[in-house]
Amino acid sequence: MHYDVIVLGAGPGGYLAAERAGHAGLKTMVVEKKNIGGVCLNEGCVPSKTLLNSAKIYEYTKDGQKYGVTCENVLYDQEKVVKRKDKVVKALVSGVQATLKKNKVEIVSGEGSIIGKTSQGFVIKANNEEHSCTNLIIATGSEAIVPPIPGVKESFEKGIVVTNREILSLESVPKKLTVVGGGVIGLEMASYYATVGSKVTVIEMLDRIGGYTDIEIGTILKGNLEKKGINFLLGTKVTRVQDNVVYYEMDGKESTVESDKILLSIGRRANTANIGLEKLSLATERGAVKVDETCQTNVPGVYAVGDVNGKSMLAHTAYREAEVAVNTILGKKDIMRYTAIPSVIYTNPEVASVGETEETAKSKGLDYEVKKISMNYSGRYMAENEGGNGITKVLIEKKYNKIIGIQMIGSYASEIIYGGGIMVETEMLVKDLKEIVFPHPTVSEIIREAIFQ
Ligand code: NAI
DSSP states (O other): OEEEEEEEOOSHHHHHHHHHHHHTTOOEEEEESSOTTHHHHHHSHHHHHHHHHHHHHHHHHHTGGGGTOOOOSOOOOHHHHHHHHHHHHHHHHHHHHHHHHHTTOEEEESOEEEEEEETTEEEEEETTEEEEEEEEEEOOOEEEOOOOOTTHHHHHHTTSEEOHHHHTTOSSOOSEEEEEOOSHHHHHHHHHHHHTTOEEEEEOSSSSSSTTSOHHHHHHHHHHHHHTTOEEEOSOEEEEEETTEEEEEETTEEEEEEOSEEEEOSOEEEOOTTSOGGGGTOOEETTEEOOOTTSBOSSTTEEEOGGGGOSOOOHHHHHHHHHHHHHHHTTOOOOOOOTTOOEEEOSSSOEEEEEOOHHHHHHTTOOEEEEEEEGGGSHHHHHHOTTOOOEEEEEEETTTTEEEEEEEESTTHHHHHHHHHHHHHTTOBHHHHHTOOOOSSOTTHHHHHHTTO
8 A cells, every 4th residue: 555654653753743644635654563642642741740740639738737728647549540640641542543533544553664665655564564655754752771780681670670661650659769860750750759658869970950951940959859858869870780779889989779669760762773774774863863954864755753863852842843744745844943942840849941041051152141030929829839949040142132041940830831932932032021911820920020130
């Protein structure tokens, strides 16, 4: 059978590309070897947010006295929480399946790989059958990096070392949890398990947490997480793992930490193996499929969207890349821009960022100023957060008084930051922001308030 578009992988990049292509009337097939919805829907973004929401309810209920509400015998039932998470995932996966069907996309369950190119177009083997297509979209995602640290493989096989997949389905809350890697996954899971009762240790190689998160905001986050009982070992390297003991080196000295589970969250790598990239001589860069600004590879007609192209490894980036690829196939001019992609860490408190941080602005030699404000200036924040220490920072490029970056730590940051994305994407000037009316009382007003500081 010949298709206008074949998509390999049905995660956020793949399923959205297939939906958009089908919607535009292109004969489309999507091949998925595991679960429709990919990592994001099944073992990433959605399940982790479902767990974190239960933890937030638990935390507020336990701390109810602060707000004049006393609750006794507050219990956390991880088994029920995981069951609810599975229900949410199932409903969303069915939703994606229904949308694909509505857009007349053919779904093939099984492994897909590239066979080569003939006069028919690109030839793909899917579930042991060959098909051809005019356009191919590779959206095979990424997987957790398992480092060559002695003992990790053995402890993984024993179920002591876990990745983002297993940590979301633990039947009970581990008494002690060690998290290797203080990036996004590590912090979200550390925040979750510390809230629901684990004694958590985070081991991070760098001397900061949250990767490229603004240093000041990262420090505030670290303080908040320490208050939940999380112990951070920064500038620390794991040297080996033996069963449930992690050996690490700090200041040249070896120490150990014992725990029931060890989460590995040291980053992800693009899934490029066994998909036949070599059959079309597709170029790669740092282990990911190399693409241009239309998400097209070095072979015209072949695109790579989402984590597999290694550009940003975020589901929302994948969505937009999928649209850019399909628009290019349809002959509509569209290009991918990465300057205003928001990033969020869904800890409690949440951290959200878009555009430049002070660090990146400095490294680019930009002439900028920072408008910084405590979240306590927001009436809504004060009403809802007892003893909160959130802040918002707005970075302004001085020459044109243009907004180039926003960073926040505090409640609703994840929901507010898209507004910051619009400001950075449209290169909004401070004078224009001053004329925009924000609803009151909301935490979002803090961005407008910041520029008057
Ligand atoms: P990450 O790249 O965010 O963080 C990995 C951390 O591990 C870094 O801080 C790194 O310095 C540290 N590290 C590396 N090797 C180490 C070692 N041997 N010992 C100790 N520390 C070590 O990767 P993470 O957290 O695994 O997340 C993977 C991807 O998933 C990211 O690209 C992220 O953007 C995405 N993601 C996004 C989420 C969101 O948007 N909220 C949530 C979860 C994941």
